[in-house]
Amino acid sequence: MADEKDSLGSSGVFKAIVASARKFKRAVTGADEELSPVANEVASMVARAFVAGKFEDVHALGTHGFKQRTDRARFVTTWSDAARARGPFTSFEIASVGSIDLGFIPGLEDVPQSQFQAFIEIRFSTPQVSSEEDKAFAVAVVLLDEDGETRIGALHAR
Numbered sequence: 001m002a003d004e005k006d007s008l009g010s011s012g013v014f015k016a017i018v019a020s021a022r023k024f025k026r027a028v029t030g031a032d033e034e035l036s037p038v039a040n041e042v043a044s045m046v047a048r049a050f051v052a053g054k055f056e057d058v059h060a061l062g063t064h065g066f067k068q069r070t071d072r073a074r075f076v077t078t079w080s081d082a083a084r085a086r087g088p089f090t091s092f093e094i095a096s097v098g099s100i101d102l103g104f105i106p107g108l109e110d111v112p113q114s115q116f117q118a119f120i121e122i123r124f125s126t127p128q129v130s131s132e133e134d135k136a137f138a139v140a141v142v143l144l145d146e147d148g149e150t151r152i153g154a155l156h157a158r
Contacts, residue, residue, distance in 0.1 A: 039118040047092040055079040063151045086137040089124040117143040
């Protein structure tokens with residue numbers, strides 16, 4: 001099981017992938033990618049749960065592997081603390097970051113690439129910080145198909 005620090009995306013590889021994908025989005029994907037309605041709805045559920053501080057709802061959206069790697073109580077405590085330190089969140093923006101090779105995502109190295117659904121960045125606004133600012137709190141979410149349902153495979157803070 002990853003330690004608490006890893007669960008918030010301390011992986012330098014993951015941060016570099018997110019930063020590079022955002023910076024070079026057109027080069028990576030060829031064009032802006034639209035999210036499927038289902039991926040957009042799951043991302044919206046994650047974002048609304050963050051705004052409301054309902055992190056148990058976020059954990060419940062995880063794949064079986066995500067839930068096995070991430071203890072629910074620790075997940076809720078860790079993300080609550082992170083959100084409290086950066087919030088309160090007032091709104092959010094959701095964007096597709098494009099495709100990503102699952103082999104580079106900690107915890108997803110053995111997940112078949114065919115299960116990949118979307119790689120999403122959710123940026124949060126606070127009363128002091130706009131979601132468009134570099135210092136805005138952001139999470140990267142990897143969505144996977146698990147038994148016909150779109151679920152969270154990985155979640156990391158930027």
